[in-house]
Amino acid sequence: MLKNYKMVLEYDGSRYDGWQKQGNTDRTIQGKLEGILERLAEVPVEIHGSGRTDAGVHALAQTANFHLDTRMSEGEIKDYLNQYLPEDIRVISLDRAGDRFHSRLNAEEKTYLYRIETGERKQVFERKYIYGFGRPLDVNAMREASRYFLGEHDFKSFCSNKKMKKSTVRILKAIEFEEEGSRLFIRYTGNGFLHHMVRILMGTLIEVGEGKRSPKEMKEILKAMDRSAAGTTVPAEGLFLEKVSYKD
The missing domain is CATH 3.30.70.660 (Pseudouridine synthase I, catalytic domain, C-terminal subdomain)
Incomplete structure (x- = not known):
């Protein structure tokens, strides 16, 4: 069963072309995260960020959500992401969210x-x-x-x-x-x-x-x-x- 997860992450945007995944570059925050989750789930996983930070912009607490069908606990998913993410991206917290939660649409x-x-x-x-x-x-x-x-x-x-x-x-x-x-x-x-x-x-x-x-x-x-x-x-x-x- 697909579950909705909310995560908060920090990143140094210096060497990235922004948050949003783009066809002409593999240097995006969203792209790095989705690549690791796809390896975990063995199916494509789409991540929604609260906003699209531009190239070179940093985040102390970006919020994102994604849906995943897994038996892994929230802590295990967080540890898996941090194990494979580059050192300039880190997941601070990861928790189950309500089915209707959307990091961008629900942001106040x-x-x-x-x-x-x-x-x-x-x-x-x-x-x-x-x-x-x-x-x-x-x-x-x-x-x-x-x-x-x-x-x-x-x-x-x-x-x-x-x-x-x-x-x-x-x-x-x-x-x-x-x-x-x-x-x-x-x-x-x-x-x-x-x-x-x-x-x-x-x-x-x-x-x-x-x-x-x-x-x-x-x-x-x-x-x-x-x-x-x-x-x-x-x-x-x-x-x-x-x-x-x-x-x-």
């Missing part, structure tokens, strides 16, 4: 973390996990600008998919700033995110922090509903999917 909100180094020297051993911006930023101005994004808005200006046909309306519940020496950590929590949305929001806020834009401009950028109105797309290495929340 997600939190993404972006890490920036504003100091002159980029840390050699953390270069894959923080954006080495290398210049000071006006964090108070960035905080002021970020308030314009809170609540329900059409974030079309912050979507890199020009062919997007579905609604680009999303709800941003919180944008939190944390300073640690020359490092700046910014967390975005919302009910969903568009393609490159966090990285474009981040690039726009950085331009505010540099004095290139005023906080009040954020209102006009939202109203424009045009990608060219917003700021640059910052690099992937500073971005982490930190948390996915569900009703239960």
Whole structure:
């Protein structure tokens, strides 16, 4: 009998072409996981992730689910996956889920973390996990600008998919700033995110922090509903999917 399993995993996205399995590459997180589960089950197994992290983006707690017919316990499946997964992907937890549970469709909100180094020297051993911006930023101005994004808005200006046909309306519940020496950590929590949305929001806020834009401009950028109105797309290495929340 097929059972539904929910798992939480972490991964270093540095050497992968993103979460989603693609025909032109075998370097995807979904592809690695499905390959191991297919070996276990001896039939193809499809994994559903809560979201599709892009190439180079990391996850501290990605949630996924899959259906499997096996007599193995949850702990044994988890151990089997971790035994054969590469060292930059790890299953943190794996449990039985209700038959109707779907990691993407049932997600209530997600939190993404972006890490920036504003100091002159980029840390050699953390270069894959923080954006080495290398210049000071006006964090108070960035905080002021970020308030314009809170609540329900059409974030079309912050979507890199020009062919997007579905609604680009999303709800941003919180944008939190944390300073640690020359490092700046910014967390975005919302009910969903568009393609490159966090990285474009981040690039726009950085331009505010540099004095290139005023906080009040954020209102006009939202109203424009045009990608060219917003700021640059910052690099992937500073971005982490930190948390996915569900009703239960």
